[in-house]
Amino acid sequence: MLRWALTFLVVALIAGALGLTGVAGAAAGIAKGLFFVAIVLFIVTAIAGIAAGNSVANKLRIPRKHDDHHLTHR
Numbered sequence: 001m002l003r004w005a006l007t008f009l010v011v012a013l014i015a016g017a018l019g020l021t022g023v024a025g026a027a028a029g030i031a032k033g034l035f036f037v038a039i040v041l042f043i044v045t046a047i048a049g050i051a052a053g054n055s056v057a058n059k060l061r062i063p064r065k066h067d068d069h070h071l072t073h074r
Contacts, residue, residue, distance in 0.1 A: 001041070005034035 008031035016024035 001034055001038040005031045005038060007031075008034065 008027045012024045012027035012031060015021075015027060
């Protein structure tokens with residue numbers, strides 16, 4: 001998705017340099033929209049990954065780093 005945003009950004013820059021302002025504006029708008037969609041998808045997946053990781057750790061009772069002190073003192 002970010003690759004497409006960069007592609008449209010390059011198209012917008014080239015079209016702007018050639019004086020094709022209509023094409024440049026359209027390509028820049030598409031690039032901006034794709035960029036924001038990619039950012040939103042990243043945030044949603046990051047939150048889902050954190051939530052899923054916490055639930056898996058709780059179900060498997062995986063000790064967290066601050067819980068390791070009981071393993072070293074026997």
